[in-house]
Amino acid sequence: MHDPRLAIEIAGIRFNNPVLGASGTFGYGLDMAELIDLNRLGGFCTKGLSARPLAGNPPARIVETHGGMLNAIGLQNIGARAFVEEKLPLLRQYDTRIIANVFGYSDDDYIEAIEILNDGADIAAYELNISCPNVKEGGIVIGNSAAAAARLTEKARRAAARPLIVKLSPNVTDISELARAIRDAGADALSLINTVVGMSIDVNTRKPRLNYGTGGLSGPAIRPIAVRMVYEVARVVSLPVIGIGGIASAMDALEFIIAGATAVQIGTANYYDPRVTMKVIDGLSEYCEHHQVDSIFSLVSSLRKE
Amino acid sequence: MIDTIATVERNLEPAKGYRLLTLNFNEEFQILPGQFAMLRAHNGYEPLLRRALAVYKQDSPGQLSFLYQVLGRGTEMLSLLGSGAKVDALLPLGNHWPVEECPRAIVVAGGVGSASVLMLCEQLKRLRVDTQIFFGAANERSALGCGIADFLALDLPLSTTTDDGSFGEHGLVTSPLERHLDEDTRTAVVYTCGPWAMMKRVAEISRLREVKCFASLEAPMGCGFGVCVGCVVAVNTDEPSGYGSYKRVCTDGSVFPADLIRWEVAAMSH
Numbered sequence A: 001m002h003d004p005r006l007a008i009e010i011a012g013i014r015f016n017n018p019v020l021g022a023s024g025t026f027g028y029g030l031d032m033a034e035l036i037d038l039n040r041l042g043g044f045c046t047k048g049l050s051a052r053p054l055a056g057n058p059p060a061r062i063v064e065t066h067g068g069m070l071n072a073i074g075l076q077n078i079g080a081r082a083f084v085e086e087k088l089p090l091l092r093q094y095d096t097r098i099i100a101n102v103f104g105y106s107d108d109d110y111i112e113a114i115e116i117l118n119d120g121a122d123i124a125a126y127e128l129n130i131s132c133p134n135v136k137e138g139g140i141v142i143g144n145s146a147a148a149a150a151r152l153t154e155k156a157r158r159a160a161a162r163p164l165i166v167k168l169s170p171n172v173t174d175i176s177e178l179a180r181a182i183r184d185a186g187a188d189a190l191s192l193i194n195t196v197v198g199m200s201i202d203v204n205t206r207k208p209r210l211n212y213g214t215g216g217l218s219g220p221a222i223r224p225i226a227v228r229m230v231y232e233v234a235r236v237v238s239l240p241v242i243g244i245g246g247i248a249s250a251m252d253a254l255e256f257i258i259a260g261a262t263a264v265q266i267g268t269a270n271y272y273d274p275r276v277t278m279k280v281i282d283g284l285s286e287y288c289e290h291h292q293v294d295s296i297f298s299l300v301s302s303l304r305k306e
Numbered sequence B: 001m002i003d004t005i006a007t008v009e010r011n012l013e014p015a016k017g018y019r020l021l022t023l024n025f026n027e028e029f030q031i032l033p034g035q036f037a038m039l040r041a042h043n044g045y046e047p048l049l050r051r052a053l054a055v056y057k058q059d060s061p062g063q064l065s066f067l068y069q070v071l072g073r074g075t076e077m078l079s080l081l082g083s084g085a086k087v088d089a090l091l092p093l094g095n096h097w098p099v100e101e102c103p104r105a106i107v108v109a110g111g112v113g114s115a116s117v118l119m120l121c122e123q124l125k126r127l128r129v130d131t132q133i134f135f136g137a138a139n140e141r142s143a144l145g146c147g148i149a150d151f152l153a154l155d156l157p158l159s160t161t162t163d164d165g166s167f168g169e170h171g172l173v174t175s176p177l178e179r180h181l182d183e184d185t186r187t188a189v190v191y192t193c194g195p196w197a198m199m200k201r202v203a204e205i206s207r208l209r210e211v212k213c214f215a216s217l218e219a220p221m222g223c224g225f226g227v228c229v230g231c232v233v234a235v236n237t238d239e240p241s242g243y244g245s246y247k248r249v250c251t252d253g254s255v256f257p258a259d260l261i262r263w264e265v266a267a268m269s270h
């Protein structure tokens, strides 16, 4: 059932293929089981989990823009404990890699969530969403400061019983500097990019279209930004990189792989094309066939300059 | 729920600004009244997200019709599709109108909210439930666009209002509803779909008279099947945070008991 050419490894974890569902676009995995064969999927990242359940932001939470959408969901989630007790047992029947996406509003929140998740069997890795405001430090976003991100990574690495993937925010001046700091703090892999902060205004009411004001831009519109950032990071950091941003086809995924990503995550495209992950897996196999590629791994960081 | 590609049979314009889209499927469906589909042109690039449309009519197991108002990019893109065009469709989605314990039904449709209740009226008629319909629209053109002819053809007690008096009673649809509930106090269930402000008022009118009310809500949707958590409404249950909690219109609804909804927190900007 699996094309052996597509198998990859990240931080000691073997994936049947490099195609993963992105956090916040795949629910807790089970929600997708009616639409796709989860056993064919490389893996998926859960909706962001916090130590305690969260209600999220008042509506309107999403608005479509050109080539993408803005969201300010406010990280509504059932909490790490409920995930371990209610969702994990149901996920066990599927042969796919489960990555628990974790966030908090202070370093302690993150550690608490990780400690709860350490109790859960069958989680392959943690993905740290550092694009959250730190309430203890006046709301500055942890992932926007290399120092704060490194400090959190170090603490999380110590708490985590599993490989730690740190998910980078693109809303920084120098993504390579951030990546280096996080590598030095002990991350096992990096994923990028999270959404790009944006804003949309209804000119008739002169109010922001999102209740929260600003939101995160995702979808095809951000893909070139994401490809560039993956390229920059993979060049300076030897950790495995997972590419994310606007992927909707196998060709899009290959751009990231050639730029330096070992695997990819697909987000927004799941909304408008719920079977997109299956199509991308098939498309990668076809590409390998057509270009006589024995292992997708040989394409990672294979950009030609001339 | 399946994700499939349908073919346009026809895409009629019953009145300017409104469309009746009939799709043929390779699959057979058993649609429950109130369920909806997420639709977009197959292989289209813009807009990206599919649009939620209620199933207006089930013509046959493999043919469904959708009645929609052309508002913005998504519905405009759908309005351009001709016979034979392909449509990406995800369906059936959402819960359905509960008719199990309904001694007497009052259906209140506002504007294109009518699209969500025609199948409900058909079902109530089949079940021989005593049913009264209130149908409100902005004007005569809008009443035609919102399918008044199909509702008249049901041959059920129906009263129509328009905001400008060009068709039926002059005024808002909530006026005859209020009069009716005051005159006929037998136990009834109110079913409503329409603009937020109208449903809010219908919920209030029902609550004051202790009449059970269900509303089918609208919110812009990202996915339609529960994963994006974008289409929420605020509900009265106080978990899990102090603000109150949220339910997804797509999978927890789109039909909700009206007294569960915090009507003062709109699901979207209008």
Ligand SMILES: Cc1cc2nc3c(=O)[nH]c(=O)nc-3n(C[C@H](O)[C@H](O)[C@H](O)COP(=O)(O)OP(=O)(O)OC[C@H]3O[C@@H](n4cnc5c(N)ncnc54)[C@H](O)[C@@H]3O)c2cc1C
Pocket: B036, B051, B052, B053, B054, B055, B066, B067, B068, B069, B070, B071, B072, B073, B074, B075, B076, B094, B112, B115, B116, B217, B218, B219, B220, B221, B249, B254, B268, B269, B270
């Ligand atoms: C469960 C459900 C069933 C629906 N059934 C029907 C139906 O049968 N017939 C029908 O005509 N419409 C229906 N709608 C509303 C329909 O989905 C919207 O009108 C449509 O998404 C607007 O898309 P657009 O691209 O044309 O407009 P946009 O460009 O997205 O927006 C144009 C205008 O429409 C408003 N708008 C955007 N989304 C919605 C929305 N979801 N509801 C209401 N207004 C919106 C915006 O605020 C804006 O003013 C339904 C909505 C839901 C959630």
Ligand SMILES: Cc1cc2nc3c(=O)[nH]c(=O)nc-3n(C[C@H](O)[C@H](O)[C@H](O)COP(=O)(O)O)c2cc1C
Pocket: A022, A023, A024, A025, A047, A048, A049, A071, A073, A075, A101, A128, A129, A167, A193, A194, A195, A217, A218, A219, A220, A222, A244, A245, A246, A247, A265, A266, A267, A268, A269, B228, B230
């Ligand atoms: C509605 C929505 C919710 C999201 N929630 C999360 C989240 O909880 N945690 C996280 O790390 N990323 C979250 N993301 C970001 C995505 O995982 C991904 O990084 C981003 O959307 C870019 O990829 P895409 O263009 O393929 O969507 C969310 C994205 C969207 C659109």
